Amino acid sequence: IGEIQRFLRDDNTVKVSRSLKELARHIRRKRDDLAKELGRQPQINEVAEALGIEPAEVVLAQEAMRVPASIHETVFE
Amino acid sequence: MSMTFSALSENEAFARVAVAAFVAQLNPTLEELTEIKTVVSEAVTNCIIHGYGEIEGDIYLQCKILGDSIELVVEDHGIGIDDLDLVRQPLYTSRPELERSGMGFTIMESFVDEFAVESVVGKGTKLRFKKRIRTPQSATHHEV
Amino acid sequence: MSMTFSALSENEAFARVAVAAFVAQLNPTLEELTEIKTVVSEAVTNCIIHGYGEIEGDIYLQCKILGDSIELVVEDHGIGIDDLDLVRQPLYTSRPELERSGMGFTIMESFVDEFAVESVVGKGTKLRFKKRIRTPQSATHHEV
Ligand SMILES: Nc1ncnc2c1ncn2[C@@H]1O[C@H](COP(=O)(O)OP(=O)(O)O)[C@@H](O)[C@H]1O
Ligand SMILES: Nc1ncnc2c1ncn2[C@@H]1O[C@H](COP(=O)(O)OP(=O)(O)O)[C@@H](O)[C@H]1O
Ligand SMILES: [Mg+2]
Ligand SMILES: [Mg+2]
Numbered sequence: 001i002g003e004i005q006r007f008l009r010d011d012n013t014v015k016v017s018r019s020l021k022e023l024a025r026h027i028r029r030k031r032d033d034l035a036k037e038l039g040r041q042p043q044i045n046e047v048a049e050a051l052g053i054e055p056a057e058v059v060l061a062q063e064a065m066r067v068p069a070s071i072h073e074t075v076f077e
Numbered sequence: 078m079s080m081t082f083s084a085l086s087e088n089e090a091f092a093r094v095a096v097a098a099f100v101a102q103l104n105p106t107l108e109e110l111t112e113i114k115t116v117v118s119e120a121v122t123n124c125i126i127h128g129y130g131e132i133e134g135d136i137y138l139q140c141k142i143l144g145d146s147i148e149l150v151v152e153d154h155g156i157g158i159d160d161l162d163l164v165r166q167p168l169y170t171s172r173p174e175l176e177r178s179g180m181g182f183t184i185m186e187s188f189v190d191e192f193a194v195e196s197v198v199g200k201g202t203k204l205r206f207k208k209r210i211r212t213p214q215s216a217t218h219h220e221v
Numbered sequence: 222m223s224m225t226f227s228a229l230s231e232n233e234a235f236a237r238v239a240v241a242a243f244v245a246q247l248n249p250t251l252e253e254l255t256e257i258k259t260v261v262s263e264a265v266t267n268c269i270i271h272g273y274g275e276i277e278g279d280i281y282l283q284c285k286i287l288g289d290s291i292e293l294v295v296e297d298h299g300i301g302i303d304d305l306d307l308v309r310q311p312l313y314t315s316r317p318e319l320e321r322s323g324m325g326f327t328i329m330e331s332f333v334d335e336f337a338v339e340s341v342v343g344k345g346t347k348l349r350f351k352k353r354i355r356t357p358q359s360a361t362h363h364e365v
Contacts, residue, residue, distance in 0.1 A: 019107050031251055041250040055245040056090035059254065060097055063238050078226035078235065082243075088222070091242045095224075098238035102231050 020064035026051060027058055079139040084129040084153065086122075092138060093117045099140050100147055103210045112188035113147070113208065119181040120151040120204050126175065128155025128202055145210050146190075152203040158196035165194070223283040228273040228297065230266070236282060237261045243284050244291055247354045256332040257291070257352065263325040264295040264348050270319065272299025272346055289354050290334075296347040302340035309338070 030050050034042035048055040078099055082088045093114045100113055117138075124136045132155070139150040158164055164171070165186075170179035186192045191207035222243055226232045237258040244257055261282075268280045281296040302308055308315070309330075314323035330336045335351035 041252050043248045043250050044245050044254060045248045047251065054090050055248070056094040056242040058251075059238055059241040059245055060094045062251075063098065063234060063241075078224060078232065080222060080224040080239070082222035087246050088243075091222070091239070091246075094242040095235070095239035098242075099226075099232075099235045101234070 020061045023053075023061040024064050027061055078141075079137070081135050081137050084125045084134045084136050084155075086125055088136070089118060089121050089125065092121045092136070096138070096140055096149070100142075100210075103142060103145065103147065105210045109208075109210055113149075116149070116185050116188050116206060116208075117151070119185050120206075123181055124151065124153035124155065124202070126172065126177070128153035128157075130156070147206075147208050147210065149206040149208070150203060151206075152201065154201040157198040157200050158194070158202055159198050161194055161196060222285075223281070225279050225281050228269045228278045228280050228299075230269055232280070233262055233265050233269070236265045236280070240282070240284050240293065244286075244354075247286060247289060247291065249354045253352075253354055257293075260293070260329050260332050260350060260352075261295070263329050264350075267325055268295065268297035268299065268346070270316065270321070272297035272301075274300070291350075291352050291354070293350040293352070294347060295350075296345065298345040301342040301344050302338070302346055303342050305338055305340060 027047060030047050031042055034046055034050065038046075044055045044058055048058045051058070053061075080092070080095065082092065096117045097110055097114050100110065105113070121136060121138075128134070128136075134153060134155055137150075137152040139148075141148045163169060165182045166179075167183045168179040170177040173179075182194075185204070185206070189206040189208045191205075193205045194202065195205075196202040224236070224239060226236065240261045241254050241258050244254065249257070265280060265282075272278070272280075276299070278297060278299055281294075283292075283294040285292045307313060309326045310323075311327045312323040314321040317323075326338075329348070329350070333350040333352045335349075337349045338346065339349075340346040
């Protein structure tokens, strides 16, 4: 079983930066929606709650937006 | 890197995300990153709830990248553990009233390649983990 | 909380995220968080590029929550700064060959409420920042 799991994991490699980038896009959209709705910049807890994730996880995902996580990705994506 | 922070439940998410951001250098898969975050979460929560309980104290965390592996140490200077074999058994918890699952040690062990506990009653507890990041095309290897 | 990490550019992102995840406890706006991350980036990059240059060394970072404010300290044990008035001038850079903008200090100052630099040539540099989180309905106040 361990070997199958490893195979699946290696074969089905989801690069962190890619899925976090997706989440980062959701965060940006939610921030813009909330800003319109509230008439002010939303607080991190408001964004996190609206997305059903923790504030610290919002911070982590946001960072993925900034730079490619590795040279590999810049070259091959 | 090493960090020290107060044993408050508010700091659990901070520790988990800080370690994740550090380990991101190795370009892990989302699954690997989730496993690492879970390990940090379980270890830090144990320091807060069991190590210190109602007492104030600090948690010491170290993370190193060695080739394609990470080495993680989580330490408290709390009450310590008397019987290590007992507490490492699946479902064992000394705090059933807090609705603890007793699965923390089992989960931590299952997500890493190496795991060791040292503890001295009245002095504190130190957990050491080693985990290889098994990405097919491994990212740049930093010695940090 | 306090952290120590190697003066490598790979660790800049880690430092930004760690501080931001910590400060998230005060429920800032994403804008305020971006300002704080920018301050951390500029300060840590200066330690790496100017403080240590080609030399290996560690960066020391502390962050405290005091009421609705954060206090941040970023320190290196690098070459230090001789003329503080000179380096704090907008556009001044000692490393134009690295395409530095010379705006680091100006940016850092503009994003915080209080800012102080101490430096001793040959010993290192310490930056202190204070920033109030000006949230509409002020968040819970943790003393950490
Ligand atoms: N840092 C620690 N300090 C003291 N005791 C600990 C620590 N970590 C774990 N323990 C002991 O080990 C037991 C099992 O831990 P764990 O498997 O995480 O289950 P749970 O946290 O759900 O109780 C705890 O109930 C506690 O008695
Ligand atoms: N930590 C430090 N150690 C030594 N010198 C520093 C440090 N931080 C800044 N300096 C000096 O201050 C100058 C101005 O810094 P800054 O405003 O950030 O501009 P830049 O980094 O683009 O040069 C730098 O060029 C450098 O000479
Ligand atoms: Mg536990
Ligand atoms: Mg600069």
